[in-house]
Amino acid sequence: MAKQVEGFNFEQQHGKARVRVARVWRSKEGRHFMVEWNVSISLLSDCIKAYTDDDNSDIVATDTMKNTVYAKAKECTEQLSVEEFAVLLAKHFTSFYSQVTSAIVTIVEKPWERVSVDGQPHEHGFKLGSEKHTTEVVVQKSGSLKMISGIEGLALLKTTKSGFEGFITDKTTALPDTRERMLATEVTCSWRYSYESIYSLPRKPLYFNERYLDVKKVLMDTFFGSSKEGVYSPSVQSTLYQMAKAVLGRFHDISMVRVKMPNLHFLPVNLTNRVKDAIVKFEDDVYLPTDEPHGSIEASLSRFWSKM
Numbered sequence: 103m104a105k106q107v108e109g110f111n112f113e114q115q116h117g118k119a120r121v122r123v124a125r126v127w128r129s130k131e132g133r134h135f136m137v138e139w140n141v142s143i144s145l146l147s148d149c150i151k152a153y154t155d156d157d158n159s160d161i162v163a164t165d166t167m168k169n170t171v172y173a174k175a176k177e178c179t180e181q182l183s184v185e186e187f188a189v190l191l192a193k194h195f196t197s198f199y200s201q202v203t204s205a206i207v208t209i210v211e212k213p214w215e216r217v218s219v220d221g222q223p224h225e226h227g228f229k230l231g232s233e234k235h236t237t238e239v240v241v242q243k244s245g246s247l248k249m250i251s252g253i254e255g256l257a258l259l260k261t262t263k264s265g266f267e268g269f270i271t272d273k274t275t276a277l278p279d280t281r282e283r284m285l286a287t288e289v290t291c292s293w294r295y296s297y298e299s300i301y302s303l304p305r306k307p308l309y310f311n312e313r314y315l316d317v318k319k320v321l322m323d324t325f326f327g328s329s330k331e332g333v334y335s336p337s338v339q340s341t342l343y344q345m346a347k348a349v350l351g352r353f354h355d356i357s358m359v360r361v362k363m364p365n366l367h368f369l370p371v372n373l374t375n376r377v378k379d380a381i382v383k384f385e386d387d388v389y390l391p392t393d394e395p396h397g398s399i400e401a402s403l404s405r406f407w408s409k410m
């Protein structure tokens with residue numbers, strides 16, 4: 103919200119970025135559970151005097167925000183999702199400080215996964231996976247909520263059932279039509295939940311972790327198709343749309359989904375020697391993988407009644 107200050111419109115927020123915290127929980131039976139989070143906080147608060155009058159008396163110190171992350175992590179005696187922790191932090195800042203009108207908390211979870219040794223899940227051993235679970239929540243003093251979750255760095259590839267043809271051709275077009283190519287991407291997807299108040303959130307423990315895994319599965323199943331047959335992709339655009347639509351079709355508490363899918367090209371390799379003999383003739387087998395430059399394709403899809 104812009105404020106009128108000395109004849110100007112003025113907007114401000116302050117916070118602490120990239121606070122790293124890990125939390126371990128130990129079950130009675132001796133199994134350990136752990137998370138590692140990177141937390142960023144930004145507060146919208148009435149502290150204009152700090153900007154205009156050198157008066158910090160309304161400032162929540164960003165150092166205090168950092169300490170609060172550790173204090174709240176300590177208080178969480180049960181395992182919880184990034185979404186729940188973000189809401190808990192945001193709720194604290196908006197209810198504890200009269201000056202704070204709104205809190206924005208974003209968290210990226212590092213993908214530590216329990217290892218198996220000799221086919222048995224290890225009690226306290228973890229290895230780093232690849233894609234990351236993310237969230238951004240905005241909480242107002244009234245309890246009104248905006249909650250977005252996401253997945254980052256989901257690298258997917260299929261070696262066939264992908265093509266691209268019928269696009270505009272003009273004098274700068276070199277790309278041939280094809281019905282046979284590799285399709286590789288790194289999916290970034292975020293989705294907005296339709297919960298609009300911190301008081302109407304699902305109470306089920308780890309609900310949002312379950313949702314995250316379910317959304318990831320729907321995205322991947324749609325990308326790949328069935329295990330034997332697969333599914334033909336006529337373009338990244340078409341596959342991206344099918345993936346977004348599948349998420350909205352499946353999850354009724356998701357009102358908006360945004361998907362970004364770079365097209366990471368695998369270029370056919372054809373090599374001839376100086377006397378024009380083929381060294382390598384491309385037969386859908388030898389490729390030059392490249393990520394620069396790459397196609398960049400993104401879209402968002404929301405229900406008619408929903409907010410973006």
Ligand SMILES: O=c1[nH]c(=O)c2[nH]c(=O)[nH]c2[nH]1
Pocket residue numbers: 266277336337338339365397
């Ligand atoms: O799936 C694709 N979409 C495009 O827009 C595009 N453009 C391009 O050169 N190759 C591709 N592939």
